[in-house]
Structure formats: structure tokens, C-alpha cells
Amino acid sequence: MRFENTGVLITGAGSGIGRAASLAFAEEGAAVAAAALQLESAQATASAVEASGGKAVGLQVDVTQPDSARALVERAVAGLGSLDVLINSAGVREIVPFLELPAAEWLKVIGTNLTGTFLCSQAVARHLIAQHKSGKIINLASVAGLVGVPNRAAYVASKHGVVGLTKEMGMELADKHIQVNAIAPGVVETAMTAGYFDNPAIVASLKKAHPAGRWAQPEEIARLMLFLASEDADFMTGATIPIDGGFVAGKAI
Numbered sequence: 001m002r003f004e005n006t007g008v009l010i011t012g013a014g015s016g017i018g019r020a021a022s023l024a025f026a027e028e029g030a031a032v033a034a035a036a037l038q039l040e041s042a043q044a045t046a047s048a049v050e051a052s053g054g055k056a057v058g059l060q061v062d063v064t065q066p067d068s069a070r071a072l073v074e075r076a077v078a079g080l081g082s083l084d085v086l087i088n089s090a091g092v093r094e095i096v097p098f099l100e101l102p103a104a105e106w107l108k109v110i111g112t113n114l115t116g117t118f119l120c121s122q123a124v125a126r127h128l129i130a131q132h133k134s135g136k137i138i139n140l141a142s143v144a145g146l147v148g149v150p151n152r153a154a155y156v157a158s159k160h161g162v163v164g165l166t167k168e169m170g171m172e173l174a175d176k177h178i179q180v181n182a183i184a185p186g187v188v189e190t191a192m193t194a195g196y197f198d199n200p201a202i203v204a205s206l207k208k209a210h211p212a213g214r215w216a217q218p219e220e221i222a223r224l225m226l227f228l229a230s231e232d233a234d235f236m237t238g239a240t241i242p243i244d245g246g247f248v249a250g251k252a253i
């Protein structure tokens, strides 16, 4: 049990990677604040954690809103007693050609993926520093934070931004004993990618794009988070770790 007496706040916890992370951290003894845009889905994840013997609270948040992000951190501290780890898993993605991308959609994707990560991280880092505590922040980047992917201009820009923000926070918070790292998954089977898997042409191209010949399950991403949040990763900060079946290692010819 690596995370007894550890409070973990997870955004985007109503589904996908954030939900899997909530269950994985709770299984290792953490108290989890599962935060989601819809309160019902946050509470559903918290109930699933409790049903498997863990401790959790479900909280509502809109990570694009500064007041909401600040209030989330206050409520997480009140609900958990102690807050030590933040997982920024809230995210959205468009599939629209660059030339047709509406400004409103650009702003929504950047606002959720990049500004949301900034707002939640700043609120948690300020809390940790005020409490003279060390901590870990783990951001969800993507392979789309390392290379371009067609028809995802806002998503790719936001995730490259997350990689940069992770470096910056890693540097500025290192002497405060707060380590900040990002994870860059290839395709993971979640609500975000649900439309991919019943389309044989997309399935074939996904298998080609990932040299491992498959996509990932959310639990595989959660296991990397457990490592990054543990004291085994105390000397890692500002890094982005691909977990992508070889997606960014090279191109097939």
C-alpha cells in the first residue's frame, strides 16, 4: 500500500483514465477526491471506489473556471483531510480540419486542457506551499503533445502547451519539493476515443501507428501514474513520459 495517508485529487474522474486512476490509487490506500464536470459522474466514481473498499469523495468542477478550480482544491482538502497529489485528467478533443476549426472550439479545448491544468495545478501548488508540504502533480499530455496529429489543431496545441507547462512548473516548484511530470499516452480506449474501435479503417490505422499493434486500456496509464506519484519518482520532475506502444519512437516506412 504505497499511498496510505495520502490524499489524491483527480480531475476528469467521471470516466476513462481519471476513473481508472481513482480506483488504482484507492486500491493502494489513498483517499481520493474524484472531480468531474457532472456531479453525478463524480459521485458514481466515488461510489465505485467505496464499493471496492476504498475512501473517496465526489466533487463537481469546471476546470476552465478559476473560481471553480480554487473551490475544488478547498473542498478536496476539507473532504480528504490531506492533499498530496493532483492528477490533471480533465480533457476534451476536437476532430475538425484546421481551416474549419471554429474559434469557440479552439478556446474550449485550450481552456480545458491547458488553462484547466494551469488553474488546478496553481491552486494545489499554493496549498502545498502554504502547508509546507511536498507533493506531486501529474498532467495528462498525449502523443499529440509530442507530434502533430491531423484534424486536431487545438488538441495538439493544448497538449504541446501541457508539455511546456510541465517543464516550467517542474523548474519553478523543484525547490519546494513538488515534482511535476506529464504522461503522454498513445490511443487509450475511453469515451474520448469510443468512435474509433468499430471502424475497421481506423482500427487498421491505429494498429499501424502503434508499433505494439494495439491501443491501451486506462488501467495501464493509471499504473504509470502510481509510479510517478510514489517516492520512487522523487528525482523526476519536468519530464513527459510517453506510454504509447512505440507511437513516437519512429515512423513505419
Ligand SMILES: NC(=O)c1ccc[n+]([C@@H]2O[C@H](COP(=O)([O-])OP(=O)(O)OC[C@H]3O[C@@H](n4cnc5c(N)ncnc54)[C@H](O)[C@@H]3O)[C@@H](O)[C@H]2O)c1
Residues within 6 Å of the ligand: 011, 012, 013, 014, 015, 016, 017, 018, 035, 036, 037, 038, 061, 062, 063, 064, 088, 089, 090, 091, 092, 093, 112, 113, 116, 140, 141, 142, 143, 184, 185, 186, 187, 188, 189, 190, 191, 192, 193
Ligand atoms: N483516450 C486517449 O486516447 C487519450 C490519449 C492521450 C491523452 N489522453 C488524455 O487523457 C485525459 C483523460 O481522457 P480520457 O481518455 O479518460 O477521456 P474521457 O472523455 O473519458 O475523460 C475526460 C473527462 O474530462 C471531463 N471534462 C471535460 N471538460 C471538463 C471541464 N471543463 N471540467 C472538468 N472536467 C471536464 C469529461 O467530462 C470527461 O469525464 C485527457 O486529458 C485526454 O486528453 C487521452
